[in-house]
Amino acid sequence: EEWSDTLWANLNIDQLTNGIEGFIKKLRRFDKEIKAMPVFKVLDEKMKQFKESVPLIADLKNDALRERHWTKLMQLTKQTFDMNPETFTLRNLFAMGLHQYADIIGDIVTSASKELSIEKGIAEVRETWNQLTFTLHKYMKGTQDR
DSSP states (O other), X not given: OTGGGSBGGGOOHHHHHHHHHXXXXXXXXXOHHHHTSHHHHHXXXXXXXXXXXXXHHHHHTOTTOOHHHHHHHHHHHTOOOOOOTXXXXXXXXXXXXXXXXXXXXXHHHHXXXXXXXXXXXXXXXXXXXXXXXXXXXXXXXXXXXX
């Protein structure tokens, strides 16, 4: 519940992963009688599902994702959402059922990562060329300027 209300902008994947793993470990320590209860089985299943969704959340948290990638995700999944950093929470993400689109998300994130790599390469080339200066000399062939 606490994680659900975390703003997307403030979400820390490592804390999320460690938190869910710690919670699952605590569940495993309960007595057999408690583990046999239907409520325990439901909670255990929910925790497993949440743990399985963490890699998807990590993909969506990738720094390479730009607005154009989120737009593409909305088009392909037919989901609409407002990525306002002041209001978008993990709960909003879960409500969209994006786990159904893990392959689409994976493709978009892969493309975004490759695009970011290309953008960085272009920026390096641009910076290198911006630091270079060329001296131009007249070219003379015989007595003619060329």
